[in-house]
Amino acid sequence: MANEVEKQLYAKGIRTYILDGDNIRLGLNSNLGFSAEDRKENIRRIGEVSKLFVDAGVLVLTAFICPYEADRQMARNLFTVGGFIEIYVNCSLEICEQRDPKGLYKKARNGEIKEVTGITAPYEVPSSPELNIDTGKYSLKESAGRVIEYLIQQQILKIEQLKHHVI
């Protein structure tokens, strides 16, 4: 979904950078696992790195599970009001298990891996996210479109920025 949002923003001439497991957990956070303590440190470092990107004027898309409310709050506190947008990428466990793009749920059910979010590790539902997108209901394009709409509505994407592009 972050990739789709990036694609739609790129088409509008907006520069973004995605932080996700591929570039963070394989590099900067390669020493961290999935205990509550390690997930907290994962999010703390991601928040600090995001802040550096934001200082440089880049819109950052962070695609992490971030299952604990306290960790989301910690990240939020690093930014100005309105500078942090929490998007609850909502989906039933049933649909997540049907998708299972990496076979993670299957492995969790077989007991091959431990501490898997939704199965053997908790997921605290966001209490007041800026956006709650039910991906079981909307297509990928529609879900990403809702993020773009929110950015326009909040004037984070300004009309002047978009005047040469189709909204």
Ligand SMILES: Nc1ncnc2c1ncn2[C@@H]1O[C@H](COP(=O)(O)OS(=O)(=O)O)[C@@H](OP(=O)(O)O)[C@H]1O
């Ligand atoms: N035990 C366990 N629990 C949850 N996730 C696991 C686990 N082991 C590996 N993975 C893969 O790691 C990615 C999630 O990492 P995150 O950094 O987003 O997690 S967290 O925010 O620290 O909770 C996520 O990868 P992406 O799908 O690329 O995001 C998972 O597939």
Ligand SMILES: Nc1ncnc2c1ncn2[C@@H]1O[C@H](COP(=O)(O)OP(=O)(O)O)[C@@H](O)[C@H]1O
């Ligand atoms: N509205 C939607 N938003 C996001 N993913 C969706 C949506 N509808 C279907 N999917 C599918 O769900 C899967 C999610 O996989 P992926 O993005 O790799 O998961 P993760 O969020 O764990 O990184 C993909 O196969 C994607 O095409």
